Amino acid sequence: MRLINSNKDGQNHASKHTGMNRMKWVWSGFLIVSLILLTACGQSTSNNAKIVEDKVNVVTTFYPVYAFTAAIGGEDANVINLLPTGVEPHEWTPKSQDIVNTSKAQLFLYNGAGLEGWVPNFLKSLNSDTQVKSVAVSEGVTLLTAEGDDGHGHGAEHDEEHADEHADEHTDEHSDEETATEEVADHHVDPHTWVSPKSAMIMAENIKNSLVEADPSHQAGYEERYEELHAKLVALDQRFTEQLSQVPNKEIVVSHQAFGYLARDYGLTQHAIMGLSPDAEPTGQDIVNLAKLVKDEGIKYIFFEELVSDKLAKTLASEADVETMVLNPVEGLTKEQVDNGDDYFTLMEKNLQNLLIALK
Structure with missing residues (x-):
């Protein structure tokens, strides 16, 4: 047994x-x-991306810069984007692996205009033997300023700091330091340049020039792909210009002050619930004043965006008895948008269609 x-x-x-x-x-x-x-x-995020030895390595800070760089770089460039999918860029800060990758890269492309307030300290943290060149791709865009504190020190103060610190460490860099100094004003600089196709064209050209300078052996490919991207941006700009010129209303109310360049370039007036940062809290009186504006101007929709809470937009819409609708600042993609194959152009097209609905 x-x-x-x-x-x-x-x-x-x-x-x-x-x-x-x-x-x-x-x-x-x-x-x-x-x-x-x-x-x-996650190939476009720093969490999984790696430096490739036989290509020009380019680190970008967030989605629009990444998208334009990847389109122009094509197979000749290895593009690593720092900001993960679904993350809003105003509050993000880099990690240790981001420092490692950027130290080994040839190019570091960021928006500038005060968006990435962490850049000066980030550049100081890179390895002492790094050969990476940093470029603010918004250089050459005629910048806007906005009144009031954005809640996180973006804009003029950061640009002034950038001009002082970055110039000490990279005196041979091209004129992004000079641009930073020129940006300093009594108001905060609006960093949301890419939201207008007109500004995006300037940014794309800066990216192309940076790639050619870093990797002249592939200049022909960069030039060819840049021309393709530029043609798409020109066509997008023409659609915005032609169609928005015909709408009877020009006033838009948005969740945060991200559409100044779009409004300037296409004849609109932006009213924001929050400041340049989506976390800058409005007062109760701000909501009351905006609700009155909405009623007085006959505004039919309050715009909100996917990467930040829609609570305040819905509060204002309820107060003013109007509807809400998405207007996307294209600061990044949600997982659903990635799965759907959305990109800068599809999101901007959706923005145009929503604007046409709201302003008719």
Whole structure:
């Protein structure tokens, strides 16, 4: 009996051991597949991207700069985007791996105009032997200023700091330091340049020039792909110009003050619930005043955006008895937008269609 029981126990133990091994193999396979999928889905983020030795390596700070750089760089450039999918850029700060990648890269492209307040300290944190060149791609855009505190020190104060600190460390860099000094004013600089196709054209050209300078052997490819991107931006600009010139209303109310360049370039007037930062809290009186404006001007929609809370936009819409609608500042993509294959152009087209609905 003991022998039989012992045999059964051995069989049971072997069976359990085999089952555990199978379970381990299943979990291992699951983890491998998961890692492959995560790597495939996250190639544009610093969490999974790696430096490639035989290509020009370019680190970009957030989605619009990444999208334009990837389009122009094509197969000749390895583009690493710092900001992960679904993250709003105003509050994001870089991680240690971002410092490692950027130290090894040839180009660091950021928007500038005060958007990335962390850039001066980030550049100081890079390895002492780094050869990376930093470029503010909004250089050459005629910048707007906005009244009031944005809640996070973006704008003039950051640009002044940038001009002082960055010039000390990179005196041979081209004129992004000079631009930073010119941006200093009594008001905060509006950094949301890319939201207007007209400004996006300037940014795209700056990116192309930076790639050509860093990697002249692939100039022909960069020039060709830049021309393709430029043609798409020109066509987008023409659609905004032609169609928005025909709408009877010109006033828009938005969740945060991200559409100044769009409004300036296409004849609109922007009223924002919050400041330049989507976290700059309005007062109760601000909401009351905006609700009165909405009623007085016959505004039919309050615009909100996907990457920040729509609570205040819905509060104002309820107060003024109007509807809400999306107007996307294209600061980044949500996971759903990535899955749908959306990009800068599809989101800007949706913006145009929503503006046409709201302003008719």
